[in-house]
Amino acid sequence: MRYITLGKTGLTISRIGFGGIPIQKIDAAGTRKLFLQMKAAGINFVDTARGYTVSESYIGEAIDGMRGDFVLATKSMSRDKAGMAKDIDTSLANLRTDYIDLYQVHNPNMAQLEQVIGEGGALEALIEAKAAGKIRHIGLTAHSLEVFEKALSLDWVETIMFPYNIVETQGEELMRKCTEKNIGFIAMKPLAGGALDDAALAMRFIANNPDVTVVIPGMAEEREIEQNISAVCDTTSLTAEENAKIEQIRNTLGTQFCRRCNYCAPCTVGINISSVFLFDGYLTRYDLSGWAKERYGAMEKKASDCIGCGICETRCPYNLPIRQMLKNAAERFDK
Numbered sequence: 190m191r192y193i194t195l196g197k198t199g200l201t202i203s204r205i206g207f208g209g210i211p212i213q214k215i216d217a218a219g220t221r222k223l224f225l226q227m228k229a230a231g232i233n234f235v236d237t238a239r240g241y242t243v244s245e246s247y248i249g250e251a252i253d254g255m256r257g258d259f260v261l262a263t264k265s266m267s268r269d270k271a272g273m274a275k276d277i278d279t280s281l282a283n284l285r286t287d288y289i290d291l292y293q294v295h296n297p298n299m300a301q302l303e304q305v306i307g308e309g310g311a312l313e314a315l316i317e318a319k320a321a322g323k324i325r326h327i328g329l330t331a332h333s334l335e336v337f338e339k340a341l342s343l344d345w346v347e348t349i350m351f352p353y354n355i356v357e358t359q360g361e362e363l364m365r366k367c368t369e370k371n372i373g374f375i376a377m378k379p380l381a382g383g384a385l386d387d388a389a390l391a392m393r394f395i396a397n398n399p400d401v402t403v404v405i406p407g408m409a410e411e412r413e414i415e416q417n418i419s420a421v422c423d424t425t426s427l428t429a430e431e432n433a434k435i436e437q438i439r440n441t442l443g444t445q446f447c448r449r450c451n452y453c454a455p456c457t458v459g460i461n462i463s464s465v466f467l468f469d470g471y472l473t474r475y476d477l478s479g480w481a482k483e484r485y486g487a488m489e490k491k492a493s494d495c496i497g498c499g500i501c502e503t504r505c506p507y508n509l510p511i512r513q514m515l516k517n518a519a520e521r522f523d524k
């Protein structure tokens with residue numbers, strides 16, 4: 190395993206961490222098995238969120254007797270002081286610990302960030318919790334470059350989490366600034382929300398950028414841990430063949446694709462927007478049309494049910510033209 194210092198936090202962490210979203214699909218016993226495997230392999234950085242339903246509590250159960258072997262990071266969407274204070278206490282209880290190594294402000298937009306740092310904002314609770322030893326460091330996660338840039342100017346921000354992968358390189362310039370300012374950079378969405386299917390290449394691409402402190406793929410299976418470790422720990426440069434494949438992926442995917450973050454939900458008429466785009470991706474890119482059509486066919490609300498209200502588009506951090514994309518998907522599925 191390769192280890193690195195997480196920016197100004199001074200924490201020593203493995204270059205590959207554990208993204209806590211997918212364990213929502215398994216159970217506490219399965220999570221414990223994964224954590225035993227991670228401990229044996231030397232992975233010590235774990236990221237989760239208050240918003241990932243059972244993820245914090247599964248992790249809390251999984252690290253029983255192993256708390257000292259892991260660096261725990263979690264995050265909250267609370268923007269005011271009272272809400273953040275309550276969330277920190279809930280996270281501590283769920284994670285069954287008396288301290289959390291890194292507590293992050295979860296994906297604020299610019300207006301919400303102002304609220305966080307303003308009077309009575311969430312930052313006051315984070316600073317108090319830090320002084321009380323409940324949390325040790327404070328970070329922030331973002332999806333927009335505007336928020337990323339602003340975060341770089343805030344002296345309480347010790348780490349920044351932002352999407353980074355083969356097709357989402359828009360943060361690279363600001364990532365370099367993280368290195369200059371000794372802010373830890375945590376790369377999320379290494380597979381672009383499931384749009385990239387070559388996980389080994391995706392990890393190699395990220396690990397080859399020295400501005401990435403740690404990458405946190407979501408992992409729910411033992412073989413994923415093994416595969417990701419070997420890709421991240423391979424210190425050789427990308428080959429000409431790998432670079433050609435990266436170019437080909439970029440040409441195929443472009444930038445207008447869904448990352449499955451679900452910030453657009455809920456849809457006014459109940460369409461599961463990210464699932465429509467997932468099945469559409471399998472239909473168009475991965476030659477799995479039978480599977481995709483079957484799954485799409487089972488959806489209660491179809492892409493064609495969209496009434497065009499546009500509310501989802503105001504919530505999408507990637508400014509995707511969701512209405513048009515749904516129209517295109519509906520045409521392809523209805524063929």
Ligand code: SF4
Pocket residue numbers: 455456457458459460462494495496497498499500501502511512515
């Ligand atoms: S524009 Fe369509 S998909 Fe978006 S919220 Fe409205 S009905 Fe749902």
Ligand code: SF4
Pocket residue numbers: 446447448449450451452453454462463466504505506507509511
């Ligand atoms: S449409 Fe936008 S907000 Fe909705 S899941 Fe996809 S990327 Fe996220």
